[in-house]
Amino acid sequence: MESETTQREPVAGARRALIAFGGREGELFGIFIVNLILAILTLGIYRFWAKTRVRSYLWAHAGFEGDRLEYTGTGKELILGFLIIVIVVLVPLFTAVAILRLALQASAPEFILVADLTQAGILIFLLPVAVYRARRYRLTRTQWRGVRAGQTGSALAYGLKSVLLYLLAAFTFGLAWPYCSTRLTAHKLNNTWLGDRRVAFDGRARPLYRRFLAVYSVYVLAFLSIPVVAGGALQVSPDQPMSDEVGAVLVLYALLLLLLIRIPWNWYRAAEYRYFASRAQLEGLRFDADISGGALASLHVGNTLITIVTFGLGLPLVYLRNMRFGAARLGISGEMDFASVVQSAQARPRMGEGLAEAFDIGGAYDILGI
Amino acid sequence: MMEPRGRFSDGKTAARHAVTLRVAGGAARGRLEIVGEDGKLLAVWDLAGIEVIDELAGGRGLRLTHASDPAARLMVEGRDNVAGLRACAPGAFRRKRLRPATLARIAAWTGLTGALLAALYFALPRLVEPVAALVPVAWEERVGEAVIEQIGTVLGGEEGGDLYCTGAAGAAALERATGRLAAVADTPYRFRVRVADLDQVNAFAVPGGHIVLLSGLIEAAEAPEEVVGVLAHEMAHVVERHPTEGLLRNLGISVVFQSLFGDPSSSLPSLGEIGGALVMFSYSRADEAEADALGVEMLKQAGIRTDGLQAFFERLADAEGALPSFLAYFSTHPPSEERARATAAATTGGDAGLTPGEWAALQAICTAEDEDGSE
Numbered sequence: 001m002e003s004e005t006t007q008r009e010p011v012a013g014a015r016r017a018l019i020a021f022g023g024r025e026g027e028l029f030g031i032f033i034v035n036l037i038l039a040i041l042t043l044g045i046y047r048f049w050a051k052t053r054v055r056s057y058l059w060a061h062a063g064f065e066g067d068r069l070e071y072t073g074t075g076k077e078l079i080l081g082f083l084i085i086v087i088v089v090l091v092p093l094f095t096a097v098a099i100l101r102l103a104l105q106a107s108a109p110e111f112i113l114v115a116d117l118t119q120a121g122i123l124i125f126l127l128p129v130a131v132y133r134a135r136r137y138r139l140t141r142t143q144w145r146g147v148r149a150g151q152t153g154s155a156l157a158y159g160l161k162s163v164l165l166y167l168l169a170a171f172t173f174g175l176a177w178p179y180c181s182t183r184l185t186a187h188k189l190n191n192t193w194l195g196d197r198r199v200a201f202d203g204r205a206r207p208l209y210r211r212f213l214a215v216y217s218v219y220v221l222a223f224l225s226i227p228v229v230a231g232g233a234l235q236v237s238p239d240q241p242m243s244d245e246v247g248a249v250l251v252l253y254a255l256l257l258l259l260l261i262r263i264p265w266n267w268y269r270a271a272e273y274r275y276f277a278s279r280a281q282l283e284g285l286r287f288d289a290d291i292s293g294g295a296l297a298s299l300h301v302g303n304t305l306i307t308i309v310t311f312g313l314g315l316p317l318v319y320l321r322n323m324r325f326g327a328a329r330l331g332i333s334g335e336m337d338f339a340s341v342v343q344s345a346q347a348r349p350r351m352g353e354g355l356a357e358a359f360d361i362g363g364a365y366d367i368l369g370i
Numbered sequence: 371m372m373e374p375r376g377r378f379s380d381g382k383t384a385a386r387h388a389v390t391l392r393v394a395g396g397a398a399r400g401r402l403e404i405v406g407e408d409g410k411l412l413a414v415w416d417l418a419g420i421e422v423i424d425e426l427a428g429g430r431g432l433r434l435t436h437a438s439d440p441a442a443r444l445m446v447e448g449r450d451n452v453a454g455l456r457a458c459a460p461g462a463f464r465r466k467r468l469r470p471a472t473l474a475r476i477a478a479w480t481g482l483t484g485a486l487l488a489a490l491y492f493a494l495p496r497l498v499e500p501v502a503a504l505v506p507v508a509w510e511e512r513v514g515e516a517v518i519e520q521i522g523t524v525l526g527g528e529e530g531g532d533l534y535c536t537g538a539a540g541a542a543a544l545e546r547a548t549g550r551l552a553a554v555a556d557t558p559y560r561f562r563v564r565v566a567d568l569d570q571v572n573a574f575a576v577p578g579g580h581i582v583l584l585s586g587l588i589e590a591a592e593a594p595e596e597v598v599g600v601l602a603h604e605m606a607h608v609v610e611r612h613p614t615e616g617l618l619r620n621l622g623i624s625v626v627f628q629s630l631f632g633d634p635s636s637s638l639p640s641l642g643e644i645g646g647a648l649v650m651f652s653y654s655r656a657d658e659a660e661a662d663a664l665g666v667e668m669l670k671q672a673g674i675r676t677d678g679l680q681a682f683f684e685r686l687a688d689a690e691g692a693l694p695s696f697l698a699y700f701s702t703h704p705p706s707e708e709r710a711r712a713t714a715a716a717t718t719g720g721d722a723g724l725t726p727g728e729w730a731a732l733q734a735i736c737t738a739e740d741e742d743g744s745e
Contacts, residue, residue: 027427045483060424060433067377067386067445070423070433098621105513145386146379146443195384339385343441 013335018287021327023061028316031057036313048082048352049075051364054316055138058323058365064144065338069367072148073141078352081137085354093122128162128184129155130355135188135369140348142367144194145338150346153191161187174219178212178272179205185276185370192368194282195341203279211271215264222260229253266300267293276370283336290329299325319365374446374454378404378412381441387412391446393458400459404444413442417462425465429453432463494622502615507558507578510614514578518564521582525568535565535585540735543728544583547598548605550723554671557609563601567736573600575607577614585736591682597732598723599669599679606664612657674723 035050052075059071100115132155139149165180182205189201229250237246270293277289303321306314356364363369373390389412392403402420404413419437426432429452434444446452456463522533535541548563559579569586576582581604583597591597607613662679669676724732731738 022426024427042480056424060426068431068433070443095622102513102621103509105509105516107509107512109516143443145384146381146441147384339383341384343382 013333015288015331015333017327018064018330018332019323019327020063021061021323022063023058023320023323025316025320028054028057028320032316045079046075048078048357051075051078054319055365058319059142059367062323062327062367067145070143071141072143073137073352077137077350078357081349081352081354082357083354084351085358089126089355090358093119124166125159125163126355127159127359127361129159130353130359130361131363131369132158132188133349134353134356134361134363137349137353138367138369139192140344140346146343147195147341148344148346148348149195150193150344150348151188151191152193152346153187158184158187174216178208181205181272182208182276185272188370189276189280193344193346195344197283197336197341199280199282201276201280203276207275208268208271212268215268218260218264222257226257263297263301264293266297269293270296273370277330284334285332285336286334288331288333290331295325295329322365372450372454374451374458376404376444376446376451376455378406378445379443380412381439381443389444391444391455391458393417393455393462400462402459413439415439417459420462422463422465429456434463494619498615498618498622502611502618505614505618509578511560511578513617514576514580514613517576518580518582521566521576525566533566533568535567535736537731537735537738539728539731540565540733540738543724543732544601544735546728547601547723550672550674551598551602551605551668554668555605555609559608561605561608565732565735573604575604575613577617579608581605581608588733588735592685593678593681594722594724594726594729594732595675595678596682597678598674599665599676599682601723602665602669602674603661603679606661606668607657609664610657610660612661615657669720669723672723673720675720678723 031053035046035053038046039050052071052073055071055073059069062069097115097119100118101112104112104115132151132153136151136155139151142149162184165176165183168176169180182203186201186203189199192199233242233246233250237243242250270291273289273291273296277287280287299321303318306317306321310317373392376389376391378387378389379385387406389404389406392405393400394403395401400417402415402417403411404415406412413436415434415436415438421435421437421440423433423435423443429449431448432444432446432452432455434446435442446455452463525533544563544565548561552561557579561579561581563581563583565583565585565588568584570584571586571590573581573583573587581601583601583604587600588597591600665679666676669678722729
């Protein structure tokens with residue numbers, strides 16, 4: 001079938017797909033294999049250009065309102081951003097922690113935990129900073145009809161907000177999570193721009209709580225089962241080491257726990273996507289996400305299986321699956337006068353997502369990054 | 371034939387103009403005329419300045435811009451339009467191949483990166499010496515102690531104490547020889563020498579004056595002055611602060627590597643890992659030559675014959691096939707000629723460093739009962 005999906009003219013006003021995606025397996029695999037070979041030959045240094053080529057392909061095959069997106073980032077920006085972060089942030093940070101550790105080892109070994117906690121604290125702060133900076137880089141390198149997208153707001157402020165909200169979530173045993181998540185999403189979306197137009201988001205946490213509490217109760221049950229199972233195992237096999245049968249049951253149980261944590265989360269996350277999309281607006285454009293928990297779970301399980309079974313060689317399939325998932329399920333309705341959208345005057349970061357690259361936080365091919 | 375059609379945005383607003391495209395003036399000096407629906411000329415681009423930003427496989431779509439107006443975009447979608455446009459000016463509207471200038475730039479950057487990594491590799495060891503001089507001896511001693519303990523746990527099984535031999539007479543012999551050498555060394559370190567019950571022919575110094583001789587080395591030695599020679603060599607490393615420098619160098623390398631390639635969310639190497647690396651790590655040639663020279667000097671001043679290390683080295687080098695583990699230790703040490711020159715002053719003057727009785731006790735340090743029940 002001749003796929004010219006990116007050309008199809010949308011019907012103004014009616015509900016239509018947010019993204020028409022026309023990428024193909026063969027083409028993306030071609031790029032991926034060449035990237036892989038070059039990355040191996042250059043001891044990994046090529047990965048910055050590799051990422052750029054994959055992004056260019058995905059963006060160029062994603063159409064919005066009848067026109068394809070364009071990725072304007074370069075490998076050079078990415079590698080410079082990465083090197084700057086390594087030299088200015090990571091090497092000084094790790095050197096300081098290493099010296100602190102050695103000093104504590106010599107003078108007060110019982111406080112070595114303090115050094116580790118300090119490092120963990122700094123990293124927990126730097127992760128959201130990295131996410132926000134990477135999102136800004138991606139959006140300012142995303143262009144449509146010659147007009148750039150963008151993101152305002154300070155990454156450090158976002159990092160600080162994240163840490164405070166994480167603390168709130170921790171102190172409430174996770175119960176505050178829908179609130180935290182909504183605040184962070186609001187921060188990101190309300191700072192998202194297309195040209196001189198800003199996205200408006202007015203979501204609140206309350207509508208998410210019904211679904212959240214259902215998932216949460218599964219977690220509580222899973223958590224309560226731990227002492228029961230552990231106690232049972234000790235009763236059946238009180239001597240150490242325990243018998244092989246009990247050991248096998250415990251391993252199965254641990255796997256089950258892992259699934260109980262990972263799988264139900266998709267039902268909550270799907271509710272988030274649906275609700276967040278419905279509360280976002282760009283001028284006259286309204287968004288919607290037709291995403292069910294089951295669909296999201298099967299997307300993630302499938303992606304994980306593909307990655308594991310192919311030892312990472314199937315990653316292009318994962319990228320395509322993600323794009324097609326979004327294309328099939330995200331929608332817009334309403335109208336917007338694009339002719340009046342003026343080119344963005346926002347300052348663009350000159351260099352790429354160094355921190356995110358260093359932390360390898362994923363989402364590298366996620367255009368909107370929500 | 372239908373004129374090819376496209377969509378044009380000027381890069382100032384997201385307005386999109388449906389346009390028809392015409393090439394005028396022939397292929398050589400040609401220009402592309404971009405004409406709006408109302409017949410108005412929106413832009414005229416000379417063909418030489420046109421850049422293809424991307425092209426969908428199979429000529430399904432083109433995205434064009436122009437050097438004089440890099441923000442503007444001309445989208446030509448669908449096979450008919452792309453083929454139609456290309457038919458107007460054969461050879462134009464193609465992606466540019468890599469130009470020699472671009473290739474040269476890539477080569478230059480690759481070379482620069484390589485040079486930078488090489489500079490880092492060579493500069494790091496030199497940076498380490500002044501930093502090591504700043505480390506207080508008390509720290510080194512505590513760190514060294516922790517490393518010694520860790521090595522004991524890692525290599526000696528659950529009971530870390532099992533690794534280190536506790537024969538009291540042997541320990542006393544070792545302590546006396548160490549004391550004689552320490553008396554002539556100008557150093558703030560307090561030396562603590564242990565024998566580890568391991569078959570390899572090896573010995574190493576840990577920061578803070580700790581030295582470990584492996585029992586395999588004592589077994590391989592035929593005369594006491596050979597072991598005492600190795601001991602003097604390791605003590606010379608300590609005096610020169612080589613273990614601390616080595617530790618810092620390893621730490622520096624791991625910090626740089628972790629930053630560049632690693633997962634920074636995992637924590638830094640633990641002392642156990644550093645200890646493990648200490649067993650494996652090698653000093654530079656210059657460090658070895660320094661330790662050789664100083665070791666000989668210390669032996670001489672202590673009145674001990676100085677040919678032991680040299681004899682040990684040469685004899686074992688002949689038998690290297692039989693003792694592969696020996697290579698692991700000496701492969702980083704200077705080749706024999708170099709070493710012979712460094713130890714040219716080697717003399718047979720002085721005693722063996724240990725009395726025959728002490729030598730026998732040292733040889734039995736790992737098999738002897740722990741007479742008084744303590745180390």
